[in-house]
Amino acid sequence: MKIIQILLTAIFAVLISVSSAFADTTILRAARMVDVASGDIISPAVVVIQDGVIDAVNPEVLPDGAAIIDLGDRTLLPGMMDMHSHVTLDFFTGDHWTTAAVFETPADWALYGVAFGRQMLDAGFTTVRDAGAWPGFPDVALMRAIEAGRVVGPRIFPAGHYLSITGGHCDVTGFAPGIMELGPNEGIANGADEILRAIRYQAKHGVKVIKVCATAGVFSKGDQPGAQQYSDHELETIVEEASRHGLKVMAHAHGSEGILAAVKAGVASIEHGSMLTPEIIREMKKRGTYYVPTIHLSDVPLPPDTPEWTVKKSEFLAPYVENSFEMAVERGVNIALGTDAGVFKHDEAGKEFYAMVRRGMTPTHALQSATINAADLLGVSDRGELKPGLLADIIAVDGNPLDDITEMERVTFVMKGGDVIKHP
Numbered sequence: 001m002k003i004i005q006i007l008l009t010a011i012f013a014v015l016i017s018v019s020s021a022f023a024d025t026t027i028l029r030a031a032r033m034v035d036v037a038s039g040d041i042i043s044p045a046v047v048v049i050q051d052g053v054i055d056a057v058n059p060e061v062l063p064d065g066a067a068i069i070d071l072g073d074r075t076l077l078p079g080m081m082d083m084h085s086h087v088t089l090d091f092f093t094g095d096h097w098t099t100a101a102v103f104e105t106p107a108d109w110a111l112y113g114v115a116f117g118r119q120m121l122d123a124g125f126t127t128v129r130d131a132g133a134w135p136g137f138p139d140v141a142l143m144r145a146i147e148a149g150r151v152v153g154p155r156i157f158p159a160g161h162y163l164s165i166t167g168g169h170c171d172v173t174g175f176a177p178g179i180m181e182l183g184p185n186e187g188i189a190n191g192a193d194e195i196l197r198a199i200r201y202q203a204k205h206g207v208k209v210i211k212v213c214a215t216a217g218v219f220s221k222g223d224q225p226g227a228q229q230y231s232d233h234e235l236e237t238i239v240e241e242a243s244r245h246g247l248k249v250m251a252h253a254h255g256s257e258g259i260l261a262a263v264k265a266g267v268a269s270i271e272h273g274s275m276l277t278p279e280i281i282r283e284m285k286k287r288g289t290y291y292v293p294t295i296h297l298s299d300v301p302l303p304p305d306t307p308e309w310t311v312k313k314s315e316f317l318a319p320y321v322e323n324s325f326e327m328a329v330e331r332g333v334n335i336a337l338g339t340d341a342g343v344f345k346h347d348e349a350g351k352e353f354y355a356m357v358r359r360g361m362t363p364t365h366a367l368q369s370a371t372i373n374a375a376d377l378l379g380v381s382d383r384g385e386l387k388p389g390l391l392a393d394i395i396a397v398d399g400n401p402l403d404d405i406t407e408m409e410r411v412t413f414v415m416k417g418g419d420v421i422k423h424p
Contacts (some may be wrong), residue, residue, distance in 0.1 A: 024051050025066035026418060030396055033057075033076035033386055036371045039364035041402065045076045049392040052418035056388055071396050071413055071424070077367065078386050079126025079393030079416065080408070081374035082349055084250070084271050084292045084338025087120065087130050087156065088113035088138045091303065091343045098307070101172045102180050106136025113142040117153030119347040122422050124411035126393035127155040127374070127383060131250065131271065131340070132162040132170065132211045135186040140206045152421065155393075157378060159211035159250065160202050161187030163195070163238060168229045169252065170213035192237045199238065203245040210242040212267070214251045215258030226255020226275050226317075235265035248379065250292070254317060256280060263289050269377055271338065274317045276324035281331050290377045291328050292338035295321070296355035300344045322359070329361050336377045337370035350409040357405045366405060392418040 026049040033045035048056040088109040133139040139158035146153040162170030172180045182188040189198035248268035253259040256275045269290035339349040375384035383391045396413035414422040
């Protein structure tokens with residue numbers, strides 16, 4: 001009798017072990033999938049997911065006992081990646097963005113990030129490179145909360161505090177003297193010594209990328225949106241010090257002079273890049289520099305009560321922006337998708353795809369910009385395609401985005417790391 005009990009206990013333990021093994025295995029079925037590297041449609045699509053990672057794609061034999069999710073007549077794609085977003089910022093609610101820096105706190109911005117991060121994840125963006133936040137590292141806090149499973153959101157590469165000269169585009173300007181005066185710990189750094197301190201402080205507190213404002217901008221005071229703000233030597237110092245900490249540099253840059261200086265300094269990407277030239281493009285191609293165009297911004301009306309200086313600068317840059325994008329696509333510059341969500345609604349980030357395609361980019365290229373190109377820019381090899389061994393970050397749309405790129409605005413299924421976030 002005792003032997004029988006021992007045998008039954010052993011059998012039960014084996015059954016539990018087998019059951020647990022299959023509990024983390026999921027089979028995802030759909031009518032088709034996009035091979036983003038080749039631009040081919042593969043039909044049907046069967047993806048086996050084990051412990052949050054893709055185990056097999058269209059295998060001959062499927063595991064028994066796995067959970068099955070059948071999405072029917074839908075198209076699978078790898079999770080999209082946004083290389084320029086502001087997950088903790090709200091720039092689109094009236095003139096909120098002009099006062100938030102002094103009326104709110106890092107706790108407010110982190111809480112915004114919980115809501116906005118979920119919106120971006122639901123829109124199909126499973127990875128986001130956050131392009132800077134107000135002081136206090138709310139984006140780093142959000143990254144850690146998501147990684148710990150305390151909140152649901154995309155995988156975040158936070159930039160923390162923008163690097164800017166005093167009074168520059170990424171400084172908080174427009175207030176009376178003594179209000180919100182910032183220094184190196186908040187990213188406002190002038191000269192090599194302050195730059196070193198600023199970057200080291202950023203690295204200490206967990207940023208994954210350094211964001212520098214190499215030129216003036218549109219949403220800040222000043223008459224010249226393209227004026228170079230950091231010197232060539234300062235830009236070189238930024239890239240050199242960031243590299244020592246294993247951090248890439250993304251450079252906000254509108255004007256030609258500042259873009260060229262940032263490219264020559266060795267930044268990983270040019271953000272916006274409003275005034276590209278043939279010389280700049282040659283340098284970018286030679287160095288492998290990425291262009292993150294945020295082109296949908298050109299289609300978004302400015303918020304109500306936008307200051308006149310912003311309206312004028314936006315109108316001035318508009319024709320340059322269009323020409324730069326066309327030239328970059330035509331001449332084969334590395335392009336990674338970036339939306340600048342936060343300047344418009346986060347749940348509309350998917351509109352960046354159509355904005356690029358209607359200006360001459362192919363649908364395949366647009367999808368590549370948000371997957372394999374974005375992964376290359378980030379320096380990661382664990383995502384960006386539907387291949388065995390990569391993270392099970394998978395989305396689905398109802399139609400074929402290679403036929404109609406606006407399908408990317410209507411993501412119906414989202415999986416992140418094997419966990420279903422959104423289901424039709």
